[in-house]
Structures are given as structure tokens and as C-alpha cells.
Ligand SMILES: NC(=O)C1=CN([C@@H]2O[C@H](COP(=O)(O)OP(=O)(O)OC[C@H]3O[C@@H](n4cnc5c(N)ncnc54)[C@H](OP(=O)(O)O)[C@@H]3O)[C@@H](O)[C@H]2O)C=CC1
Ligand SMILES: N[C@@H](CCC(=O)N[C@@H](CSC=O)C(=O)NCC(=O)O)C(=O)O
């Protein structure tokens with residue numbers, strides 16, 4: 326391979342500082358070190374967590390940075406000791422890796438591999454450095470993925486090989502939002518047949534929760550959102566009823582408890598707002614209701630409720646990447662998509678080139694998009 330072992334100069338969307346538009350720059354991407362993989366990113370989608378970090382809400386946010394963590398691409402070259410993928414393989418970068426060796430990976434109770442968590446949280450690869458340079462300055466990595474670049478370097482435990490027939494413009498969604506919501510219902514909450522569920526926030530993550538609830542055989546799936554334009558599209562994902570908190574004077578949890586003869590079996594917060602997190606918990610049925618926090622709240626925010634809500638049997642949970650052990654699960658989710666058992670296309674509302682990436686953020690903020698897919 327002509328580029329192997331050499332730096333590659335390519336286009337990337339660089340975030341120089343919080344709350345500033347991304348700038349398309351020529352960046353230099355160094356070759357992969359041992360146990361690293363350099364990937365040509367072909368498509369990436371934009372997740373609300375990219376916007377959250379761009380807005381300066383992430384306690385771990387470091388700048389300048391190449392954001393993006395919902396991507397798919399082709400391996401360009403690998404560093405010494407890499408055996409899990411080879412040049413030419415189609416892959417998905419994984420922001421929660423799976424080393425299969427740490428205490429977390431060995432436990433069936435969690436997907437939160439901690440092997441590279443501390444370096445990833447500081448915006449660097451496991452050796453403490455970054456592979457991106459622009460205008461002579463090092464540029465940080467994001468969530469171990471940095472998919473808003475034509476080339477990126479990730480740890481070998483942070484990537485999985487997928488079926489050669491995968492359409493990368495669709496399966497890039499399996500890097501974050503869809504598995505997160507789908508797994509929140511199936512793995513974390515373990516929704517059961519005939520149950521009633523409510524979902525706050527009908528973006529891609531909330532709609533993927535709906536899909537998981539539907540797959541589990543839930544009877545009622547209530548969508549709660551302040552943007553009524555989300556209601557029509559939500560039906561495709563299994564949402565059966567809609568509630569807009571703006572249409573009610575009472576706290577929305579009281580409205581839902583009345584609608585459901587005492588409360589919901591399962592609720593999901595997919596907004597990232599501590600007030601909706603409280604509503605979702607308090608809308609749960611006494612004795613057994615389970616509320617799962619999926620949304621990511623801004624730095625410094627804290628949740629509150631009366632402890633009596635928990636004493637009387639409601640359970641508060643949270644999920645990261647839907648509880649999926651990433652290397653084991655993402656290739657299987659790709660197969661489910663290829664076998665038409667998992668919807669993805671319906672989440673994609675926009676397609677655009679890299680130089681329009683700021684428009685993708687705008688569409689998310691105005692509530693016009695579910696997922697915008699960027700072609701690199
Ligand atoms: N735990 C994890 O592993 C992951 C967490 N996330 C988090 O999940 C959340 C959702 O992500 P995503 O689907 O991409 O985001 P979106 O912005 O696409 O969707 C959020 C939805 O919530 C709606 N909303 C905003 N405020 C309220 C409110 N007060 N009550 C009800 N609905 C409201 C928005 O309406 P409007 O259209 O008007 O804005 C929008 O429809 C984010 O916090 C993201 O960071 C994402 C991926 C993984
Ligand atoms: N860095 C933040 C927290 C951000 C966060 O909660 N990230 C989610 C994924 S959101 C994806 O779109 C997550 O999986 N967290 C687990 C983890 O180990 O990071 C902060 O400092 O609060």
C-alpha cells in the first residue's frame with residue numbers, strides 16, 4: 326500500500342474551540358503505532374453528543390478536536406501486533422471498546438471496557454498522544470473515534486470488522502445512536518411482552534428505543550416530545566401514542582400516571598435534561614417501574630427526586646451504548662440490518678458532503694433531522 330507507514334494529508338472538520346463552527350482543514354494523520362488501526366472513514370453521521378461537546382457541555386471536552394463517533398470506513402493500514410482487522414476490511418469504530426481482558430469485559434454485567442477509558446477521556450490514544458496535526462498544532466481525538474475526518478487512527482480494541490457487503494452510508498449509524506436506543510430497551514431495561522413504555526425525546530436515540538420496545542412486544546409505546554413534528558415519523562418505529570408536555574398544565578408525570586392506571590412499566594429519557602429525567606422516573610409504576618437514563622446531561626447538572634419514589638419500588642438505571650459489548654455485538658447488528666431484521670434507512674433524513682457539516686448540526690438543533698449522514 327502506497328500510504329502505509331507514512332503520514333496522510335486529508336480533509337477533516339476541525340473544532341478549534343467550543344461554540345464555534347467546525348472548519349474544514351487539511352490535517353496530517355500519522356501512521357498507526359503498535360495496536361492501532363488507520364481507517365479511511367467513508368461515512369459518518371452526527372449524534373447529539375457531538376453537538377453537546379461542541380457546545381462546551383462535556384466535562385471532558387478538550388480543544389482543538391476532531392469530533393465524530395458514528396462512522397464507518399475501510400482499514401487503510403494497521404500497526405504492529407494488530408490481528409483483528411487488515412487493510413481493506415470494512416469496519417466500524419467503537420467508542421466503547423472491548424478488550425476482552427479487563428475486569429469489566431470479563432463481567433457479563435457491563436459493556437464498559439475500561440482498558441483505554443482514561444486516555445480516551447483526555448482526547449488521546451492509549452500512548453498519551455494524538456495522531457492528528459493541523460497547522461503544526463496537535464489536534465485531539467474524540468471518544469477514541471474522530472470520524473469527522475477522511476482518515477482517523479483508533480486503538481485496535483476500538484474497531485470491529487463487519488460484513489464486506491455492508492453499505493457504509495447506512496451502517497455508520499450502528500456506531501452509536503441506533504444500538505444505544507435499541508439496546509436500552511432490550512439489554513438494559515429488558516422490556517417485556519405486553520408492557521407499557523414511555524420515551525422522552527423522539528430523536529434517533531428515542532426512536533431506536535421505540536424499535537427495541539416494539540421488538541420486545543410492548544403493548545403501549547408512548548412518545549413524549551415538545552416537537553409535534555416528530556410524532557408522525559415516530560409511528561414507523563412503533564410509537565403508538567403521543568404526549569406533548571406543552572399541551573398540559575399538570576406535570577407530565579401526573580398525566581402519564583393517569584393515562585396508564587398507575588404508571589409505566591418502563592420509561593426512557595433520551596433528551597439529556599435533568600428535569601425530564603425526573604419526570605421519567607416519577608411516571609413509573611409504583612412497585613416495579615424501571616426508568617432508564619439514556620440522554621447525556623451537561624457538565625455540572627444533577628438529578629433529583631424524592632427518595633420515597635425509589636423506596637416505593639421504582640428503579641433508576643442508565644445505559645451507555647445500549648449495554649452492547651461492542652466488538653461482539655456490532656457485527657451482529659450489521660447482519661440484522663442486512664437481513665432486514667433491524668431498521669436503519671428510516672433514521673436517515675439527510676445526506677451531505679463534509680463541507681456542509683455545520684448544516685447537519687443546524688438541522689439537529691432545529692429538530693428537522695433524525696440523522697444526517699456525511700459523505701467524506
Ligand atoms: N447513553 C448513551 O450511550 C448515548 C446517549 N446519547 C444522548 O441521547 C440524547 C438523544 O440523542 P439524539 O437522539 O441524537 O438527539 P436529538 O436531538 O436528535 O433528539 C432529542 C429529542 O428530544 C426532544 N426534546 C428536547 N427537549 C425536550 C423535552 N423537554 N421533552 C421532551 N422532548 C424534548 C428534541 O426536540 P427538538 O426537535 O425540538 O429539539 C428531540 O426530538 C442526547 O442527550 C445524546 O447525547 C446519544 C447516544 C448514546
Ligand atoms: N464525557 C462526559 C460523558 C459523555 C457520555 O456520557 N458519553 C456516553 C456516550 S454518549 C454517545 O453519544 C457514554 O457512553 N459514556 C460512557 C463513558 O465511559 O464515556 C462526561 O465527562 O460527563
Ligand SMILES: [Zn+2]
Pocket residue numbers: 372373374375394395501502
Ligand atoms: Zn453518539
Ligand SMILES: [Zn+2]
Pocket residue numbers: 422423424425426427428429430431437438439440
Ligand atoms: Zn476491557
